[in-house]
Each structure stands twice: as structure tokens, then as C-alpha cells.
Amino acid sequence: MTIESPGFFWLLLMYLVLVPVFLAEYRRTKAVLLSLGGRWLEQSAQNTFFIKWFVSSFCYFICLFLLVLAASGISWGERPIEQDRRDIDLYFVVDVSRSMYAKDGKVSTRLDRARETILRLSREIAGIRVGLSAFKGSSSLLLPMTEDLFSLENSLNYLSPDISSIPGSNVRAGLEQGVKSLSKTNNRHQVMFLISDGGEQEQDLGDLVGQIRHSGILLLVLGLGSDQASPLFLENGTAIRDRDGQQVYSKLNHDYLSKIAQNADGVYLDESTNSVDRTILDLTSGFQSRQEREGFRLEPIKRDRLFVVLALIFVIVGLVLRSIRWRQLW
């Protein structure tokens, strides 16, 4: 089971308002009932009133809860979607935030390692088209989808934090750029390759990764860095310091990146994975050959309408309970 927009669960906080409002309604209505009926109003009648109020209120509450579930995009199960695609579009989305200058005890920076990985992979996969975008606080398209690998090599030289003046590590902007570029072609297998250290933020990407999954894009995420914090340096070797003069360190945000891959039904790898290139090549070719052989891809089945049906039933039951007079009384 997957939830596309778990952020909607915050709407459940509405019960903090609804419960007191409904309880106040019960007290007020019961007082009116007693004043109308007088002291002779028997206990069983009061119980009837309580049961009616409780059951109908419960129905409304359940209805609201089901609507929240429907809005959050819950899905389970898969169904085949016919697909006639050939060859691969491989779109690289590369983090160029300052933290990508960390070396993690190696000779080259994370950014250099990203460049090398991209070059190696693009040369090894036959008949691909490639695209490239870089993101920091915002995203920039460096290369639209093309077969021209010379241009990719050239574009890799532009991977630098100087590409944007907006600081940060806006993974959402990078992925959105990738989805936009890949959406311009629909007759090829689409693979998006996110290369990042994850930064420090925890953006909610639920809706976006849902879109990636729904579009049949295979998302591969490569985490660069390690669990050990690594000091950051500028290209000229100067240490990067914060406002208090303390040296800035960065480490791989493993959890965040693996969550993105998991939610998109993709695959997360980090540098510690044995033979990253081989694994990616196997994944990519496996993805392509499976879809070409079977002629379809599996798409998760959204269950939002099931929850809406139940919500409608509950609201109608609540409505009918309140509209029908019980024991000729109320």
C-alpha cells in the first residue's frame, strides 16, 4: 500500500475542533429537550436521544475521515497498462549545492564523482538519449533530451554551484525539471537518475514521486557521500564556514534519498554499494527488456473512489438518522 500525499493526514487535526463542537451541541440540544419535555421525560427517551446523536455524529466523523483518506491518494494492488516503448531516455538530475564539494576522504569531490558516473553510464548504455539538469535552490536545464553525447560531456563542465545564486538543495525543483523534460517524449522508456547527497532538508515530495510512479518513469537515486561528516571546501580549497566562523560539514542524507526512491517505486543506491555502475546498467536494461517483452507496465491502483463511496454511505446514514423521528419523540 502506498500513500501519495500523506500531508493530507494533517487534516485529521480538524477533530480537535469538531469533537468539542459536537459535544457542546449534545449538551445544548439535550437541555432543550429536557426543557420541552419536562421532568417527566423518561430515562429511556434520554438514552434514545443520546444513541441517535452519537450514531449520527459518528457517521459524520467517519465520513470526514474517509474523505481525508480519499484525498491522500491511497493505492494498493497493480494493474497492467499497455505500453509500446522502445529505447531509453536517461535524464540526469544532479545536485550542485555547495555540499557537493565535500570529498568524503576521497581524491575527488562528490560533484566530480557525479560527473564521472554520468559519463561512464552514458557511454555504456547503447542507443540512449540523455538529458541533464542541475539543481541547487532552483533548477536549471543544462541539456534537453538528445542523442548527442558530445553535448553531454560539454554540459557536464557546467555542473557547478555557481549555476544558481539561490542557496539550498531543492530536490523537488530538480525532479520537476526532469519530469517536464521526460514528458515531452512518450514512446521511449524513461529513466530519471537523481544524484545528490540529500542535503539537510526534508521536503515532502509525496505528490511528485506519485506522479513519477504514475508516469512509468523509473527513478534511480544515487546518494553521494558517507555517514561520516565531511568538511566542505570551495573549489579553490578555502574551507566553507558558517556565520559563527565554524567549519561546515556535510554527510549523506541516506534516509531522505532512500525514501524518495521507495515512494517512487524506484531504487536507491549509495557509493558503498558494490559495483554501482553494474547495478544501474542491470536495472536499466532489465526495466527496458521487461517492458518491451511484456508490452505493458504495472500501475498502482488508486482506491480513492472506494473511500468516497463509503464516505457517501456514512453521510447519508447520518443524515437519515437525524431526519427520522425516533420513538415519535425527536
Added chain:
Amino acid sequence: MTFEQPEALFLALLLPLLIWLRHFRRARAATITFAFAHVGSGRFKPPITWQAVLHVMLDLVFWLSLVFMILALAAPAQVERQKVYLNRGIDIMVVLDDSLSMAAQVESGISRFEQARKTIKNFIAKRENDPLGLVSFGTEASLALPPSLDYEAFSYALDDLEIMRHGDGTAIGIGLTLAAVHLQKSLAKRKVVILVTDGENNTGEISPEIATELLRSLGIVVHTIGVGDSRAVPLEYRDPQTGRQLRGIYQGTLNQDLLQTIAISTGGQFFMAGNSGSLETAFETIDSLERVETRIRIHVVSSSLVHFFVLIALALLLVDLVLRRLIIKELS
């Protein structure tokens, strides 16, 4: 917008029954019957107060929330029909001269460069499945965009070009060679270069003849377009870096023989475009020449809008449930 499960809309037939049950049934719950001894003629009419108006509005809000739930059940979706090209198109590389002479005016206030830019934009608007690339050249040359189906990126790259970016010379050979380099590994069955220039090759380490031979050996067809003519024309240019303005009269020569040779030896055509109309005609001719049979399939992509309707229903129901109890204080 369409409904993928329109049969769910029949549920709306339940609404009149529910409305009657809640608002019009004589023995409905939460109502108290009063006997009015009315003096005078006419029936009793309750006064219209803001509470009464709000009450009616909240009733409306409640029923609207049910309507939106039913609409959500009918699976509203945004449907888009996309063309899926089953074969690939022609790789086209536009090679545009950005030397100073391209600032010469073809019409009042419009330079050859601007006119070429506008005409190329009209040309790309007619293409659909052909990867388009862009090279600009002066004394040097650079790739502005590799062949790509991203026409938006092409348009952006074209807008980004500037006169004199690559110096004042005209290195036709270098421009063509660069285009050849970026087309050589293309898997397209037909590869085309469109050279747009107004001058004579006067610089560059690679001669146009060598570049032509390279293109020919790679099976790339070159169409050449000579812009302008030998008449003296006004030239205006403002350097974007320094703001320096150049004004004068330009009288240049166009090596028609060279352009013709390049075109003929690669299987292309040469066009002379002395004015904006003929430039447009040249591109239209190339557009009609460079066509391949296109096989397409229509792919229907639908994006579900259910959650929008659900959110609206949820909001309306919440408004009704809360305001009815907080403000109206209805007995229920």
C-alpha cells in the same frame, strides 16, 4: 474534463429523496409544531433574519458537498491525447551566422539576424518530430543546442544568440564542421544542415570545402541560404557588453558560388534571400523538401481529478457541520 465512470452520476437521483426527507417530510425529526392563532389575512411568514439566510446557505453547502462526492465517484479526469511517433524524424541543425554584417538592416529597424531568427521560429513551429539543433558562428563557432525534440529549449537558445558573440569574422567552415560533429553519431536516416549566412568565408582554420567534404562523407545534406545582397544597406549594432553603438552603411559581398557548391555537393539546395519575403520562402521550401512519412499512434493520457472534488466536498461538509453548530445552533 470527462467522467470515466459517468454511471455514478445516477446517484444524484437519490438527492431529491434525501432533500425531501430532510427538509419537507411532515413528520421529520428535530421539528416542533406550534399552533399560531393568526389575526388577519394571509398565511404566517417567518421573518427573514440573517440566521435564516445563513441556515438556507448552509443547507445548500451540505447538499453541494454531496454533489461533489457524487461527481468524485464519477471519476473526473483531464484527458489529453498525445501523438506517439512510431518512427523518427529528420535531424536538422541550423547553422546561423552571427557576425557583425548580420546587423545590416533588411527592413527599417529589422536586421538580417532578427529576420533570420523570426523566420527560423516560424520554421520550427511547423516541425513536429524532427530533432532540431543550433550552431552559431562568427570567427569561432559554438553549439547552442544539440539536436533535440525540446522545441522550447530550441526557441530559448535561439533567443539567447547575439550578434558578434563569436567575433566579427565569418568562419563558415568551422560552423559547418561543428554541426557535422554533433550530427555524426545521430541514428537518424536523414540528417540536414541549414546554413544561414550573409558573408564570405574570411577566417577559420577549416575551409568550407573541407567541411563540405566531411558533411558529404557523413551523408549530411546541407541547404544554404544567402541572406542580403550586394547593395549598400544601413547597419546598426549596440554592443550588449559595453553599450557602444555602431552605425553605418554596410556593403558586403556574398559568395554565392561557395554556398551553391556546398549545397549541390551535399545534395542540398541553395537559396538567395535578398529580403524577408524570400527568406521566408526559402525556409518554406526547405520545410516542404525535408519531410518523411510519419507514423503516429494516439495515446490517451488521463490525469485523475478525483482528489480535487474530494477536497471540495470535504471543505463544504466541514463548513456545514461546524457553522451549523457554532452559529445557527440548530437543534438536531
